[in-house]
Each structure stands twice: as structure tokens, then as C-alpha cells.
Amino acid sequence: MNHAIISCLHANLPAVEAVLNDIDKQGIDTITCLGDLVGYGPQPNEVVELIRKRGIATCQGCWDEDIIDGLNACECSYPSQLAERRGHLAHQWTDDQLTDENKSFLASLPTSLRRDRLLFVHGSPNSQHEYLLPDMDAFAALERVETAGADILFCGHTHQPYVRELRDGSIRVRLQNAEHGNDQGEELTLPMRKIVNAGSVGEPRHGSTNATYVIHNDATDEVEIKEVAYDVGRTCQAIVEAGLPKVFAWRLSHGFEFAEQAEDASHVCER
Amino acid sequence: MQSHQGKCGYLRLDGYSSDGLEQVSDSGIDKSFLKDQFPELINLSDSHHVSRSQQGDLLTLIELPQFQAPQHAGLTGIDSRVKNQLETLQLHPDRHLHFGRDPELPNKDTLEFKKLESFSLSLNTSVWDPPSLNTFWFELVNGAYGDVYRAKGLMNLPDGRSIFFNWVVSQESSQFLPLQEISDPNGRPRSLSELVVQGKHLDCLRIQSTIDLCLLNDAVLEMHQMPLRDRQKEAIPST
Numbered sequence: 407m408n409h410a411i412i413s414c415l416h417a418n419l420p421a422v423e424a425v426l427n428d429i430d431k432q433g434i435d436t437i438t439c440l441g442d443l444v445g446y447g448p449q450p451n452e453v454v455e456l457i458r459k460r461g462i463a464t465c466q467g468c469w470d471e472d473i474i475d476g477l478n479a480c481e482c483s484y485p486s487q488l489a490e491r492r493g494h495l496a497h498q499w500t501d502d503q504l505t506d507e508n509k510s511f512l513a514s515l516p517t518s519l520r521r522d523r524l525l526f527v528h529g530s531p532n533s534q535h536e537y538l539l540p541d542m543d544a545f546a547a548l549e550r551v552e553t554a555g556a557d558i559l560f561c562g563h564t565h566q567p568y569v570r571e572l573r574d575g576s577i578r579v580r581l582q583n584a585e586h587g588n589d590q591g592e593e594l595t596l597p598m599r600k601i602v603n604a605g606s607v608g609e610p611r612h613g614s615t616n617a618t619y620v621i622h623n624d625a626t627d628e629v630e631i632k633e634v635a636y637d638v639g640r641t642c643q644a645i646v647e648a649g650l651p652k653v654f655a656w657r658l659s660h661g662f663e664f665a666e667q668a669e670d671a672s673h674v675c676e677r
Numbered sequence: 678m679q680s681h682q683g684k685c686g687y688l689r690l691d692g693y694s695s696d697g698l699e700q701v702s703d704s705g706i707d708k709s710f711l712k713d714q715f716p717e718l719i720n721l722s723d724s725h726h727v728s729r730s731q732q733g734d735l736l737t738l739i740e741l742p743q744f745q746a747p748q749h750a751g752l753t754g755i756d757s758r759v760k761n762q763l764e765t766l767q768l769h770p771d772r773h774l775h776f777g778r779d780p781e782l783p784n785k786d787t788l789e790f791k792k793l794e795s796f797s798l799s800l801n802t803s804v805w806d807p808p809s810l811n812t813f814w815f816e817l818v819n820g821a822y823g824d825v826y827r828a829k830g831l832m833n834l835p836d837g838r839s840i841f842f843n844w845v846v847s848q849e850s851s852q853f854l855p856l857q858e859i860s861d862p863n864g865r866p867r868s869l870s871e872l873v874v875q876g877k878h879l880d881c882l883r884i885q886s887t888i889d890l891c892l893l894n895d896a897v898l899e900m901h902q903m904p905l906r907d908r909q910k911e912a913i914p915s916t
Contacts, residue, residue: 486808487897491890652883656821 413562417447441467567605683734
């Protein structure tokens with residue numbers, strides 16, 4: 407059966423509506439959302455309410471977490487002072503706009519969702535703030551999937567959709583036993599694992615302005631990355647009318663993210 | 678200039694605004710950059726150096742901001758106001774060539790404008806957060822703050838380096854040329870720092886407000902400079 411995975415909606419209502427419409431047209435009933443419903447974009451309440459109304463299973467993203475817990479740390483996740491200040495401005499604006507009811511909904515979201523051998527997270531099983539980039543070290547990538555006990559890990563956060571197959575994996579464990587003066591080793595051969603990144607609905611970063619999501623067939627394990635065009639101009643107009651920085655609209659209309667993205671695949675928030 | 682054996686000079690002549698083509702006042706960016714690359718450079722804008730312009734081996738770069746091709750070819754095409762400047766400096770041109778018109782000069786980077794706005798900003802003593810500067814420059818030259826045809830600047834970095842940023846709309850990418858002189862990591866730099874932008878529909882307020890978000894305050898600058906000073910101390914052998 408096909409099911410759809412969406413991520414990183416970022417309060418971009420026209421993009422969310424277009425993607426859900428595309429999923430509906432294909433007759434897919436099961437949708438999982440990997441978080442970041444809000445942040446940077448101009449329609450945080452509308453997007454949260456649409457997800458709630460549709461009853462879409464959702465895990466919490468880093469923006470959803472920060473709106474609830476406050477920007478109490480994680481300056482390390484900003485790649486520049488400019489990005490940090492723009493991020494703080496967007497955070498404050500979003501915090502002011504969101505209703506208490508919608509904040510409660512974001513606070514209630516789990517950090518991960520599991521269906522059998524499938525695991526759904528925002529960033530990585532370790533943290534909503536960690537980036538699993540497509541070219542990260544294979545051992546580290548395999549470790550994230552294996553320790554989470556999943557065959558397929560669905561994530562977002564990077565805004566770049568990709569499918570990465572981790573074949574021929576093995577982990578060698580070696581215990582040095584001083585008492586007996588010998589080494590005990592064991593090698594675990596792992597079956598293929600897969601990381602599927604759903605990209606971003608509301609803030610794409612793959613070279614075009616199209617929203618992305620993925621469809622997974624749980625019988626065949628086939629994954630399809632889907633691109634959906636939407637009315638970017640409508641979102642840009644809403645950004646300007648909301649009083650958010652005009653540069654957010656310019657960046658979005660050119661296929662760039664609202665602010666910037668950290669490039670360090672090994673980044674883990676220490677808080 | 679790099680291959681010239683003798684002395685080198687630099688002279689900046691004033692350009693003139695006309696019919697919606699706004700000149701920017703001399704920022705000193707080019708002079709500062711050339712002076713850094715050629716410390717012996719003679720500044721011919723300084724009147725007491727004029728007599729040196731008569732020296733036979735002096736190679737002089739004369740900069741004249743001009744938006745449109747002259748109406749006449751040859752010496753008669755020189756604007757009378759420019760002629761007056763040259764006469765004051767006792768300079769008597771024997772030829773007058775124009776980019777985009779005379780085949781002796783390259784046609785590349787020759788643009789003609791019907792309307793041009795200018796924006797300049799002194800950034801003296803300012804120090805940029807390097808990745809923020811990277812983002813700002815990218816946004817600037819790609820049109821986030823209006824249609825930019827020309828942008829250049831001298832930007833200070835926290836490690837004491839100063840970089841010459843240079844962009845022309847006809848080129849594929851920007852030039853980033855580090856200056857040779859590096860400031861001590863001890864407080865704010867004293868070298869010239871300036872940004873000049875020319876284009877259309879420039880949103881100067883947003884340029885300024887974005888720059889404000891990119892510049893380091895004293896505390897952050899000190900965080901950058903302290904380890905540099907420590908390293909300098911370690912590099913000095915104890916007696």
C-alpha cells in the first residue's frame with residue numbers, strides 16, 4: 407500500500423494545500439508528517455489547523471520544539487549571525503501569531519513515530535536538530551538507522567529530498583579482555599537499510615521552487631520523490647503583508663531557503 | 678601595472694551625474710586597493726605630486742566614471758569639464774579611447790545605462806561576520822535589494838584581513854581579492870572600508886538594515902581576536 411510522507415511545511419499554506427491535493431488525487435489515505443509545521447512562513451495557524459483537521463500523524467520538528475520550549479540554546483545550529491538574527495525575528499513573529507490551542511498541539515507531538523520497521527523523525531533519531539545529509543559518512547548514517555532499530559528511516563530537516571541505500575553494512579565489535587589477555591571480536595553483518603528524506607513542502611532547497619514529498623510502497627519498498635508546483639507568488643505576497651522580512655519572499659521565489667541552512671552533517675544540538 | 682618596471686601612479690577624475698544617471702562620490706576603494714597592492718603608488722590626485730606625472734617612466738591609471746559613450750571620436754569627445762580637470766593637473770592627452778567603441782580596448786564589461794541610482798556606505802571600523810557577509814553579498818548581487826549592475830567594497834574580517842569585493846553585472850561571478858596588509862587583532866581596524874552599489878530600484882534601507890545584522894559587536898569581535906592574540910604570543914620565542 408502506498409503512503410505519503412511530508413516534511414518541513416514552514417507555515418506555507420499554498421504549498422501545503424497543493425501537496426495534499428496531489429496526494430488526494432492519487433487516492434492515498436495514509437500521510438505522515440515529519441514536523442516543522444511552522445517557522446519563517448506567513449500562515450502558521452492555518453497550516454497547523456489544516457494538519458489537525460486532516461488528522462495527519464505528525465512528529466515534532468525543531469521549529470515546533472523551539473516555539474514551545476523557547477530559543478533557549480542551539481546557537482550552533484545557525485550558520486551565520488545573519489541567519490541567527492533572521493531566525494530569531496521569525497521565531498518571535500511566529501510565537502506572537504500562534505494561538506494557545508495550536509501551541510498546545512505542537513507541544514503534544516512526539517519526537518518520533520514508528521510503524522513496524524519504519525521510523526519517522528524530523529532530523530535524526532538522536533535529535534530534531536541533527537542533519538542527515540545525503541553525503542554524510544556511511545558508517546554514521548548506518549549507525550543512526552541501526553541503533554533506532556529501523557529498516558527504513560524517514561527524515562526531513564535538510565530540505566533536500568533523497569533516498570540513500572546502505573548496503574553491505576557491518577559493524578565489528580572488539581572487546582579487550584585484560585584479565586584473560588585475549589581479544590574477543592564479533593562482526594555483525596547488517597541487512598540493507600534505507601534513509602529517505604522527504605525534502606520540504608514549504609521551503610524547498612533542491613534547485614527549484616516546487617514543493618517535495620515522497621510516496622513509499624510498504625509492500626515493495628519502492629520510494630518515489632514527488633515535486634509539486636504551487637502558487638509561490640501567493641506565499642510571497644502573504645510574507646510581505648504579514649510584515650515578515652521581504653528578503654524571505656525573495657529567497658523563496660528564487661528557490662532558496664528563507665534564511666540559511668547549516669551544511670555540517672555531523673551537527674548535533676548539545677542541549 | 679604589475680609588469681611595469683618604473684613607478685606607478687593613480688588619478689581619479691570626477692564623473693558627472695546627468696539625466697537620471699547618478700554618480701557616486703569617490704569612495705577611495707580603488708585607491709586603497711591599489712595602494713595596498715603597490716605600496717609605492719603615487720597618488721596624482723594630490724596636487725603636489727602632479728609634477729611627478731611628467732616623469733617619463735611613470736605609468737598612471739586614470740579612472741573616470743562615465744555612463745555613456747562620448748558623442749565624438751578622438752580628443753574632441755572628451756567632456757569639457759574633464760578637460761578642465763586634466764589641464765589643472767597639467768595633463769595633456771594625445772589620444773582618447775572609449776571602451777565599447779574603440780577596437781583597441783576590450784568590449785567586455787561595457788554597459789550603457791539610461792537610469793542609474795547609486796548608494797554608498799562608509800563601513801570604517803566595521804567588521805563583518807564572514808558567513809553573513811557571504812550571504813549578504815550573494816543576495817545583493819542577485820537582486821534581493823533591487824537590480825544591481827555594479828557593486829564593490831572593501832570589507833573587514835575579524836581575523837584582520839580586508840577583502841576587495843568586486844561585481845559587474847556582465848561578469849559571471851564576483852572577484853574577492855584579499856589585501857596584503859593585515860590589521861592587528863586588537864580592536865577595530867583603521868583601514869578604509871566602504872560599500873558602493875549602482876543599479877535600479879535599489880532598496881537602500883533594506884541594504885542598510887541587512888548590513889546591520891551582519892556586523893560584529895565589540896564583544897563578539899573580541900571573542901574572535903583573543904585567540905589570535907594568544908597565537909601571536911605563542912609564536913614569539915621567549916628569551
